[in-house]
Amino acid sequence: MLKKLINDFKEKFGLGEIKTFFAPGRVNLIGEHTDYNGGHVFPCALSFGTYGVVRPRKDKKLRFYSNNFEEVGVIEVDLENLVYDERDHWANYPKGVIKIFKDSGYDLKTGFDMLVFGNIPNGAGLSSSASVELLTSVILKELYKIEIEMIEMVKISQKAENEFIGVNCGIMDQFAIGMGKKDRAMLLDCNTLEYIYAPVELGDASIIIANTNVRRGLADSNYNERREECERALGELQTVLNIKSLGDLTIEEFEKNKELIKNKIDRKRARHAVYENQRTIEAVEKLECGNIQRFGQLMNESHISLRDDYEVTGIELDTMVRLAWNETGVIGARMTGAGFGGCTVNIVKNKNIDSFIKNIGEKYKDEIGLTADFYVASIGDGARELI
Ligand code: GLA
Secondary structure: HHEEEEEEEEHHHHHOEEEEEEEEEEEEOOOOHHHHHEEOOEEEEEEEEEEEEEEOOOEEEEEEEEEHHHHHOOEEOOOOOOOOOOHHHHHHHHHHHHHHHHHOOOOOOEEEEEEEEEHHHHOOOOOHHHHHHHHHHHHHHHHHHOOHHHHHHHHHHHHOOOOOOOOOOOOOOHHHHHEEEEEEEEEEEEOOOOEEEOOOOOHHHHHHHEEEEOOOOOOOHHHHHHHHHHHHHHHHHHOOOOOHHHHHHHHHHHHHHHOOOOOHHHHHHHHHHHHHHHHHHHHHHHHOOOOOHHHHHHHHHHHHHHHHHHOOOOHHHHHHHHHOOOOEEEEEEOOOOOOOEEEEEEEEHHHHHHHHHHHHHHHHHHHHOOOOOOEEEEOOOOHHHHH
């Protein structure tokens, strides 16, 4: 595939010395809507993602082309004039990252040409946008020989999403995509950014991602609303408790103090954030000692909490998960990512994968009227130059 991309690059931008890069997508195994609440998350990088072919230029032009959006054509912007512009479509992601690099004091003197192709399904909640952001970050590091740690690139990429794109996301996606390691998931404490890698050893089972093929259209506005609800709840708890985030609370502390949160909805949101954080910590402990069954149960509980307390699921995700729970060989199933559409993540016994895909595909089509897609996930490394 890389060969084809290099040829496509040459066709679009002409000959010259090129470099190639890759940034993965991500799937979160457990710990949803906890990152911006100062809790834990447990994502991993996927082996599919976004490829980039790049060549430096001598002038200050930046030219972008995506094989995923051929109709958009080549987008050309000036390195000295990086502002969000709807007409620049997907190129706002690399533009944002370049802008934040510059604002952070990194000296980028000349532009470059960049062709990308992603095999992450778009809008499926597997972080295609964070993938483009980290891809751009590693490109800048290598092209301009910048001394910069991956964790800094993760933060810059998140800042680009928050400030340039205007989506108030937490740090999970950029972290997973930047710091990912083959066959490992990362338990990240989003309060301190401390993390450990945990081997994902599932015995005779695999991770199956099921795509509802409903784009998470509503997600952004609801996402910001959830953040506000949690911030309000935190503010009320802070009138009495000395805490920095909901992630600081144990379940006991929350239960003792929850009446401080006056609004019932805000209280439910906070309950999810606190319980999900504790669930995530327990899930990783269980995985580390080989108790996959309990890990799966915690995934199921996570979904129920996202459905009933956090209310970010919706009929398609709930149907997909319910069908999975009723299927033979399923150890755990839940929605993954921001919610409202996108994907579910399932742990399924290897011998039942075929029937899982067939049965759920049929029943989902019957009930919802859409064709689902299924991917057997393999956990890959984080964003990097390809040599
Ligand atoms: C999106 C955001 C992440 C995180 C998840 C929910 O993917 O980008 O920061 O909040 O939703 O867990």
